[in-house]
Amino acid sequence: MKKVLVTGAAGQLGQCFQKIASEYPNFEFIFKTSAALDVTQEAAIRSFFQQEKIAICINCAAYTNVEQAETEVEKAFEINATAAGKLAKVCAENAAILVHFSTDYVFDGTARKPYAETDAVHPINQYGASKLEGEKQIQQQLEAHYIIRTSWLYSQFGHNFFNTIRRKASEGNELHITTAQKGTPTNANDLASFVLKILTLEKAHFGVYHFSNEGEATWYDFAREIVEISQFQTTANPSGFYQTKAKRPEYSVLSKEKIAETFGLEIPHWRESLRGLIAKI
Ligand SMILES: NC(=O)C1=CN([C@@H]2O[C@H](COP(=O)(O)OP(=O)(O)OC[C@H]3O[C@@H](n4cnc5c(N)ncnc54)[C@H](OP(=O)(O)O)[C@@H]3O)[C@@H](O)[C@H]2O)C=CC1
Numbered sequence: 593m594k595k596v597l598v599t600g601a602a603g604q605l606g607q608c609f610q611k612i613a614s615e616y617p618n619f620e621f622i623f624k625t626s627a628a629l630d631v632t633q634e635a636a637i638r639s640f641f642q643q644e645k646i647a648i649c650i651n652c653a654a655y656t657n658v659e660q661a662e663t664e665v666e667k668a669f670e671i672n673a674t675a676a677g678k679l680a681k682v683c684a685e686n687a688a689i690l691v692h693f694s695t696d697y698v699f700d701g702t703a704r705k706p707y708a709e710t711d712a713v714h715p716i717n718q719y720g721a722s723k724l725e726g727e728k729q730i731q732q733q734l735e736a737h738y739i740i741r742t743s744w745l746y747s748q749f750g751h752n753f754f755n756t757i758r759r760k761a762s763e764g765n766e767l768h769i770t771t772a773q774k775g776t777p778t779n780a781n782d783l784a785s786f787v788l789k790i791l792t793l794e795k796a797h798f799g800v801y802h803f804s805n806e807g808e809a810t811w812y813d814f815a816r817e818i819v820e821i822s823q824f825q826t827t828a829n830p831s832g833f834y835q836t837k838a839k840r841p842e843y844s845v846l847s848k849e850k851i852a853e854t855f856g857l858e859i860p861h862w863r864e865s866l867r868g869l870i871a872k873i
């Protein structure tokens with residue numbers, strides 16, 4: 593049975609993997625939180641891989657605070673770039689596959705049609721820059737990688753826009769949400785299922801892929817839909833300007849053509865997936 597290590601297992605995406613792991617009995621999962629396995633510690637990762645004979649590493653460990661990354665630049669790069677490189681190196685030494693996640697924020701947002709994997713990258717904030725550097729470090733050291741760029745992840749777990757809006761709305765706060773950025777909300781549960789499905793295929797198709805739910809939305813559209821489906825009394829108000837430290841791309845919809853052609857898997861529309869999640873929680 594293949595051993596699958598999931599790093600950063602207490603984060604949002606890590607918890608989505610934990611939730612569905614039992615549906616994949618051909619994999620033996622080992623979930624490691626940041627406290628149990630720090631991905632910046634190369635020697636510790638190496639001895640863990642050797643001891644456990646890890647076949648696949650799903651790296652959910654990341655520095656994801658977009659605002660704070662503007663001032664904690666070194667830390668963001670240490671986790672998102674240098675540690676990703678260390679994981680790739682150890683995977684190469686152990687003939688293991690690395691699944692890694694990157695972001696729509698590697699793009700500058702000047703496009704007006706969905707970004708393809710081959711489009712030019714140009715991050716406009718430190719988080720995006722650190723994630724792009726992580727991609728490069730992996731590509732330089734390991735062929736057996738899936739780098740999956742995704743966008744606007746949300747779920748029932750952890751810190752994300754969906755949970756923030758639901759909390760604010762349930763407390764009766766007035767909501768003012770920016771219309772200045774367009775992208776696609778992605779249910780992290782859908783992403784976790786997609787990853788485990790492609791890992792069970794006979795043939796590997798390594799490389800960089802874009803995965804998000806279908807459709808596009810502004811953050812305001814997303815918030816309004818969360819409030820309406822959840823039937824909160826509060827209304828979400830569109831706002832032309834919302835003060836932030838970090839710049840965000842104006843447009844960051846990801847093209848799903850490559851994954852559709854390669855894997856032929858259906859991806860739900862973001863509204864449908866959101867509705868499904870709210871019905872379950
Ligand atoms: N959230 C989003 O909207 C998007 C996320 N992504 C990418 O998807 C991936 C998953 O994101 P998500 O689950 O939302 O992120 P979270 O912030 O929810 O989870 C990240 C996890 O990484 C852990 N971590 C931080 N530093 C280390 C370390 N040195 N060693 C081991 N673990 C560490 C954190 O632990 P602790 O809390 O203890 O520090 C946390 O549990 C990331 O690569 C992210 O960049 C891409 C696009 C959108």
Ligand SMILES: Cc1cn([C@H]2C[C@H](O)[C@@H](COP(=O)(O)OP(=O)(O)O[C@H]3O[C@@H](C)C(=O)[C@@H](O)[C@H]3O)O2)c(=O)[nH]c1=O
Nearest residue numbers: 656658695696742743744745753756768769770811834
């Ligand atoms: C909470 C809130 C945010 N906003 C704005 C701020 C920002 O422009 C936008 C999104 O807010 P957040 O700060 O929650 O989202 P942000 O941290 O930018 O989310 C990003 O996280 C990283 C990890 C990624 O990789 C990206 O794909 C993306 O999901 O909405 C409002 O307009 N009103 C609000 O009440």
